[in-house]
Amino acid sequence: MKKTDRWIFLVLICLIAVFPWLAQNIGAISHYVELMIFAGMFSLVCLGLSLLMGYAGQISMAQAAFFGIGAYSSGILTAHFGWNPWLAMPVGASTAAAVAWLVGIPALRLKGHYLAMATLGFGVIVHIIFNEEVDWTGGPSGMVDIPGLSIAGWKITSEMQWYYLVWGVVLVVLLFSFHLLHSRVGRALRAIHEEEVAAEAMGVPTFRYKVQIFIFGAVTAAIAGSLYTHYVTFLSPSSFNLMWSIRFVLMVMAGGMQSLWGALLGTVLLTFVGNEWLQVFADFEVVVYGAILLVVALFLPQGLISLFHRAPGARHNPVSPASDEG
Amino acid sequence: MEKRSEDNREVISLLNGVQELFSGRKQLSVASYDGYWVSYGALTKEQTKSCGLVGSRRKGGDDGVVDGIWLGTDLLQYTASGLTVGAIYALVAIGYNIIYNVTEIINFAQGEFVMLGGLFAVFFLETLRFPIVAAFFAAVAAVGVVGFAMERLVIQRARNASVLSLIIITIAVSILLKGGAMLCWGKDPYSLPPFTSGGPILFGGAAIQLQALWVLAVGAVVVISLSFFFHRSLYGKAMLACADNPSAARMVGIRVRQMVLLSFVLSAAIGAAAGVAVTPISLMEYDRGALLGLKGFGAAVLGGLGNFYGALVAGLLLGLAESFCAGYLSSGYKDAVALILLLLVLFFKPEGLFGSAEAAKLKRF
Numbered sequence: 171m172k173k174t175d176r177w178i179f180l181v182l183i184c185l186i187a188v189f190p191w192l193a194q195n196i197g198a199i200s201h202y203v204e205l206m207i208f209a210g211m212f213s214l215v216c217l218g219l220s221l222l223m224g225y226a227g228q229i230s231m232a233q234a235a236f237f238g239i240g241a242y243s244s245g246i247l248t249a250h251f252g253w254n255p256w257l258a259m260p261v262g263a264s265t266a267a268a269v270a271w272l273v274g275i276p277a278l279r280l281k282g283h284y285l286a287m288a289t290l291g292f293g294v295i296v297h298i299i300f301n302e303e304v305d306w307t308g309g310p311s312g313m314v315d316i317p318g319l320s321i322a323g324w325k326i327t328s329e330m331q332w333y334y335l336v337w338g339v340v341l342v343v344l345l346f347s348f349h350l351l352h353s354r355v356g357r358a359l360r361a362i363h364e365e366e367v368a369a370e371a372m373g374v375p376t377f378r379y380k381v382q383i384f385i386f387g388a389v390t391a392a393i394a395g396s397l398y399t400h401y402v403t404f405l406s407p408s409s410f411n412l413m414w415s416i417r418f419v420l421m422v423m424a425g426g427m428q429s430l431w432g433a434l435l436g437t438v439l440l441t442f443v444g445n446e447w448l449q450v451f452a453d454f455e456v457v458v459y460g461a462i463l464l465v466v467a468l469f470l471p472q473g474l475i476s477l478f479h480r481a482p483g484a485r486h487n488p489v490s491p492a493s494d495e496g
Numbered sequence: 497m498e499k500r501s502e503d504n505r506e507v508i509s510l511l512n513g514v515q516e517l518f519s520g521r522k523q524l525s526v527a528s529y530d531g532y533w534v535s536y537g538a539l540t541k542e543q544t545k546s547c548g549l550v551g552s553r554r555k556g557g558d559d560g561v562v563d564g565i566w567l568g569t570d571l572l573q574y575t576a577s578g579l580t581v582g583a584i585y586a587l588v589a590i591g592y593n594i595i596y597n598v599t600e601i602i603n604f605a606q607g608e609f610v611m612l613g614g615l616f617a618v619f620f621l622e623t624l625r626f627p628i629v630a631a632f633f634a635a636v637a638a639v640g641v642v643g644f645a646m647e648r649l650v651i652q653r654a655r656n657a658s659v660l661s662l663i664i665i666t667i668a669v670s671i672l673l674k675g676g677a678m679l680c681w682g683k684d685p686y687s688l689p690p691f692t693s694g695g696p697i698l699f700g701g702a703a704i705q706l707q708a709l710w711v712l713a714v715g716a717v718v719v720i721s722l723s724f725f726f727h728r729s730l731y732g733k734a735m736l737a738c739a740d741n742p743s744a745a746r747m748v749g750i751r752v753r754q755m756v757l758l759s760f761v762l763s764a765a766i767g768a769a770a771g772v773a774v775t776p777i778s779l780m781e782y783d784r785g786a787l788l789g790l791k792g793f794g795a796a797v798l799g800g801l802g803n804f805y806g807a808l809v810a811g812l813l814l815g816l817a818e819s820f821c822a823g824y825l826s827s828g829y830k831d832a833v834a835l836i837l838l839l840l841v842l843f844f845k846p847e848g849l850f851g852s853a854e855a856a857k858l859k860r861f
Contacts, residue, residue, distance in 0.1 A: 229660055276843035282659040283602040287793055288842045291835040294790060298835075302828040412786060416667055423664055453679060460671035467664040468653055 175348060178431060186337045190330055202446075203329050207401065209441040210336035214394035216421045216437045217343055217430060218387030223419070224427030225351065226383045227363035228278060232289040233418040235296035236388040238410030239266045240395025242313075245405045246306055249316045256319075259396040263389045270388030274381045293415045300407040312406035319400045332401055339397070340434075343390055347430055350386075355379060417444070424466050426473025435475055572702035574823040575816065580708040580777065582815020583715035584610070585834070587770035588792025589799060589807035590722070591763040597739035597802050598759040601662055605646065605670035607789020608677075609764045612639045613771025614780030615677055618686040628691055636768045642673070643764025647757045670785065677782040685781040688772070707776045714773040718766055719808060726804075735759065739802070787831060791818075794838035800848025810849065 193202045215233050222228050243262030247253040253261075277288045300307050307313055319326045319335075326332060350356055361369035362376045370376050399405060417440070425436020443462070448455040470476065588606055595603045616635035620626040626634060646669055654665050691710045696703040726732040737745040738755045746752050771780065795814050799806025814834045822830035841848065 223660070229663065280842060280846060283663065284797075284842055284846060286663050287602070287790075287797070288839060291790060291794070291838045291842075294787070295832050295835050295839075298829065298832045302826075416671075419664065423660075427660075454675075456675035457672060457679065460668050460675055464650065464665060464668035464672065467657070467661050467668055468650070471657060471661045 172352075175431075179344070179348075182434075183341065186341070190333055202442075203333050205441060205445055206438070207329065207332050207336050208445070209438045210333070210340050211394045211398050211401075212418070212421065212441055213340050213434055213437045214343055214397075215387075215391040215418050216425075216433045217340070217347055218390035219418055220422045220427060220430055220433035221347060221350070221359070222383050222387045223422055224429065224433070225356070225359040225363060226380050227366075228380055228384070229282075229286045229419065230289045230384065230387065231286055231412075231415045231419060232273075232293035232296070233387065233391050234410045234412070234414035235293040236266045236270065236391035237395040237398070237414070237418075238296060238300055238407075239269060239388075240392025241399045241405055241410065242300060242307055242395075243392070244396040244399040245313050245316050248400075249313065250306070255317060255396070255400050259393065262396050263392045266388040266392035266395075267385050270385045271381065274384040278377065278380045278384060290412065290415070294412055297407055297411050300410060307405070307407070310407060312404060314404055316399055316403045316405065318403060319397075336397055336401075339393065343393075344430065344434070351430075355382070359383065420463055424463070424473055426475030428472065429475050432473045432475030436473060439474070572700050574819045576702055576704045576708060578816035578819030579812055580711050580774075580815070581818060582795075582812035583711050584770045584774050584788070584811075585792050585795040585814050586808045586811025587715055587718060587766055588788060589795035589811050590718070590804065591767045592793055592796040593802050593804060593807050594735075594763045594766070595759050596796075598735055599651075599756050601651070601666065602793070603760075603763070604663065604666040604789065605673055605785075606763065606767060606792060607785035607787070608670045608673040609639050609643065609767030609785075610771035610774075610788050610792075611677060611780060611782065611785040612642060612673060613768025614688070614775035614784075615681050615686060615771075615782070616768065617688055617772040617775060618681070618780070621688060622686075628689070632691075632769075632772050635772050636765045639768030639771075640761045640765040643760040643762075644757065646764070647760035651756070651760065652753070670789070674782055674785055681782060683782060685779040686775070687779045688775045690776045691773075705777065707773075711770075711773045711777070714769055718769060722766075722804070731755075731758065790838075791831075791834040794834045794841075797838060797846075797848055798841050800850045803848065803850050806848055806850035 189206065190203050193199050193206075215237055219230060219233050222230055240259075240262040243265050244255060244258045247258035247261060248255050273289075273292055277285060277292070280288055301310055303309070326335060351359070358369065358374045358376070358379050361372070361374055362379065366376055398409075421437040421440045422433045423436070424440055425434065426432025444455075444459065448458055451458050466473070588610060591606050591609065592602065595601055595606075613635050616638045617631050620631035620634045620638075621628060624631075650665060650669055654662060657665065690705070690707040692706055694706050696705050697709075698704075724732075726736055734745070734750045735755050735758065737748070737750055738752050742752050745755075774780075791814060792811070795811035796807050797810075798814065799808070799810030814837060817837060818830050818833045821833040
């Protein structure tokens, strides 16, 4: 971890720690704690996606599917089979990993638009399965009777407890991601993003790394899905549809793909934009959301984080022409 | 006329409820033209006819109550409905190809053009009381303007964007179009009267709706006129030149930007024509674009991206596959069929069934 990153990390820990206390003392934003719980879960999805998009240079429009695989694995194992939620969570993550491996091997041989469409198609298929396997998932009317979480017999009930649990997991994943980036794998990933052919020529097993990062992203999304299941204790396929996959990509994109901080910033910001700040527009919400996205993609392709600091490598490659990506 | 359309609405709202039970889609779904068994409801024969359904089963006696309506019962029926849906996918796929050939962009908003076509036709026909032919062309022109605006306001500014940014940009446009349609038309599905009235044609045990023939006719006219456009007209040849080699095209004096603009307008208009033609059969609502677009892309890839006739054949094949799946296997998974085929083709034969592997290597993917 670089020195600046270490400082930002410490500041972030402090911010996360004091935020609920601040929010609860200001009436107007007291419900922000609940929103931050969701933002934390989405951050888990987006951190994995950020590694894939920003560092490995691959797009995935299927993160909502992995989120859903984690969620439904936990839901089905605990509600139908009475498993302990903490046992169901790793099973969900492993299922997502296995599916990601199966899909990733053929899909990551594709590039650009093809990869986007392949992952998109896969995501829609998974969504259809959630809708159709009514015996297991409850179909479109949803799944109920999912237990909450408890640690050593101590039930996690209050929003505050959930908040610290979720953000604790986010910090662990964040720390792990930073270590990953500064390891051999991270250097290899950046090499892939800069120039895949050159990386391969230098002996970097580019394909293997891409698949591994894809699986990592699926696992973080599945863990987020499990947490989500036990927090809301109700599942409906509409939480895992195409629009959600697009939203995750946008969160990463809006914050800035080339930086994990950007992914966090974008996720928290867009969670609030989508669930809180745009509510005044009522039906106009979708249109405003689309407009924001368009403006960011057109004028701030490096994301909001680029307003604060220049992403590494951005100087050498100010506007990456289309052919560089594909 | 007035009575008829009222019946129509009644039947449609009834079907929506039934459809919800069957297809598992969200509320106010569509009475679609494929092998669904709709076994609830009490409709008179006149109602089923006015709704454009092809048959009904009477529950004894002549009390005018039916306990089942079916849309196709045998091979021939599935083939007919498959070809109809397939023609729509083929048109969407051709739309993708036109833009892709000139710009190497996959326009994720392609499906929205189809949706807008249907809804604009409803607006011109029902609100402005245009005759059907005028409404058809007005809708196509209106969506053409949308395509024009999209290129001028958005795509032109994103000339140097990366592939990833372009994907996000066209997705953002599709969200805007979908959101705009929701604001203008609301969330309910709309129907159009068929282009020509009259009962279905009975043919070898299958009942073929007249509108299905119109869909095929629109598809055929589009394909034939595009062939003429690309091979005979100066503009068409210039577009092909841009597709082949933009730099060389620019050197011989072709204005590439203009061709890019033309490709967007043309592709939007073709999508709209498909949308108007299919609305009398499957109705249209604001959020149909994404799935139509995805399946159309499936057809485009299956036929080999950029390959004009490949898209046509692949679109019809996809439609047939979907229709047979709905009929013989499971109607719930019919939407998955096209997507599974899309994945299989992408994974194992990314150059498509009719594309050449060598040509695919030259492309940016």
